[in-house]
């Protein structure tokens with residue numbers, strides 16, 4: 001997105017009211033969109049009270065142009081690249097009660113569930129009815 005005025009953009013961002021307190025609001029917006037003045041723009045960000053929110057916003061929407069939250073576009077790309085991928089839970093494998101609880105009724109899963117219930121009974125624990133699953 002090409003932005004001619006950072007101020008204009010910021011004032012049209014209802015989702016980011018924080019940015020309305022940005023230190024750049026009293027600075028020439030061009031400073032933030034010119035490679036030659038990147039350093040000066042970053043200096044403004046350094047004393048900005050909403051730098052974190054600004055960076056989150058820019059990373060979140062993949063803002064391509066300008067200095068945001070003290071970072072250039074190249075730096076934001078690097079940050080996004082370094083972000084750990086979203087963790088996916090390892091699916092339960094057969095032979096476990098977890099897998100049984102997801103609906104598998106194979107021999108191994110039924111046995112795992114049976115063992116689980118036996119252990120609980122041996123330990124003298126009476127599980128709540130909702131936890132008792134028939135093998």
Ligand code: SF4
Pocket residue numbers: 019021022023024025032044045046048049050051052054055067068069070
């Ligand atoms: S961090 Fe920088 S670009 Fe973001 S609102 Fe503050 S001064 Fe503006």
Ligand SMILES: [Zn+2]
Pocket residue numbers: 093094095099100104105106107108109
């Ligand atoms: Zn199974």
